[in-house]
Amino acid sequence: MTANAQPIALNKIPREGKEESQFQIVLRRFMRHKLAVASLIVIVIMVIAALLAPYISPFPRDAIDIAVSSRPGPPGTVGSGGQVHPLGVDHLGRDLYTRLLYGARVSLLIAFVVVFFSELVGVILGATAGFLGGWFDTIISRTVEFLLSIPTLPILLITASILIRTDAQIPVPAFVTNAVAWMLAAPTQEANKVIVLMFILIVLGWTGAARLMRGMALTLRNQDFVEALRAVGASNTRIMFRHIIPNGIAPILVNASLGLAGIVIAEATLSFLGVGVQEPTPSWGNMLSTAQSYMFQHPWLPLVPGIPLCLVTISFNFIGDGLRDALDPRLKR
């Protein structure tokens, strides 16, 4: 570490009395990681594009352009009324650029929701298990150990195929369905399947955060400051939520960022195999799946969802790396 220390320019040393906050330190160190910053910009652009999908897309999501003669049609195909399809049309004659934007909305929404709830569940269960110990810890640890020692991908595949490919609607509270449908900009019956998919991914996805948080809570609970908090009469809940969890949140953030990439991949994989997001709801995975059938005559077709998909997963991984470097307390400053 000390071997490659650089001479520090004097003007960069923060002046006394003007101490940098923890957040500023982390931010400054994150900004040094150029790829992570570039990745963050990519993600922000994607999120904005996804959010604005209904406003910036040139066509309705499922509109079939009957004026287009070649389906799939290459980028720049001119459709009815002289409107250009910037990325071409798919096998049914739907505008690919429009579906890509809506697909981004679906894929990114699933990723953010799943990761948020996985980390939330994992953090709370892990912190409680590590902090309280006893029978609760045993149950949580064994469950995590069990979930880590099963073939996740096959289990995910069969669960999704059974729960999603049925015609029956799985009962979900109406407000959840409506909220997801609104966020997807899609009809409510489509939202139901997406909710089931998110639920499955959360059930199998919380173990990483739980393990991290449990380990953190185990080391923290024997520290003097917890003893001191007890002495001043702080309750277990207060110690956990105000002190243990905030102390262990740094690795959780890194885990979440890497988890986002993982969920985007998982969703795309399931949708690609036809057991994830179902047509006509677009997702990058099911767009790739249909593109696969036409890829020899139309090699550009899989690139349309493929390139953004790779960009997003690569970006989330770089952001995770950047966060890890920035948050690592061993590299103070």
Add this chain to the structure above:
Amino acid sequence: MTTYLIRRVLWIIPVMLLVALITFTLMHQAPGGPWDRDLNRRQVDASTQEMLNRQFGLDKPLFFNFEGEHILDSQFFNYIGNAVQGDLGPSYRQRGRMVQDVLFEPPKNKPIWDSKFGYSMRLGLLALTMAAIFGIPLGILAALKRNTIFDYSALFISTIGISVPSFVLAIFLIIVLAGQLGILKIIQRDWSNPAAWLVPATVLGFGTFAYITRLTRSSMLEVMGQDYIRTARAKGLGGRVIITRHMLRNALIPVMTIMGPALAGLVTGSFIIESMFGFPGSGREYVLAISNRDYSMIMGTTLIYALLIVLANLTVDIMYGFLDPRIKVN
């Protein structure tokens, strides 16, 4: 150590039972049974159905038989009992074949590794070998040349390898190699030609290659910072001796131990690649079983996969015990 290992081995039993229970419950939640309700096929008439159900014990209760002679004379426990003896039941779609035969029985006059499972295992082994051959040296070099352009490139490649889903990589490769360059045959019929395995194995192993590179690099970096390396330098040992005897020996322990789980992950995770390339392995069979709703096939394969992963994880614990004498488990 021995008691710890015995406990680890015994842990396999509840894990397998729970996997079986979950899969079994899921199967029975699903619409579409073995003989009936498949609207795309000729319907089996009621009396035949009853006979088939009796023949395969599907007329028994799901979990507990309160009326029969034995409380465990139920579908679930009979399945478990048979599975322990290596009988995974008949396939619902491939009439007249047992699940274990579909997976493990090679074609006539062929060795065992020409079975479906054998194919997947060999593909997984090839992918893992390629990943290790490229990943380990790359990781070592990246660590030795830390913070140089070489190190950054290695990290960049490995991040891409971790990020790009295998099926997207497969599509891109197929487009370029088969579509544009015409090097690769689009649909392989003859898998006896080793060259045909190269592309699926590359695609399958790319993520593992990236993972091995990162693991080797970080493990090397950790070892390089240890006191005993400084001691070795102080003794006046040459760079090469330090690298091979002191660094690699220790740095490769974590890399070696993940080989088992990595292989299990490759074999159980290869179904998407196998289906794309038309590879005649158990993974493709699994995807087919899922789309055909061949529930006994799904259940049997899932159990085999679970066993594979549990055993692979067990090897990690055993290997650590042998390779790293510092680890004393209580």
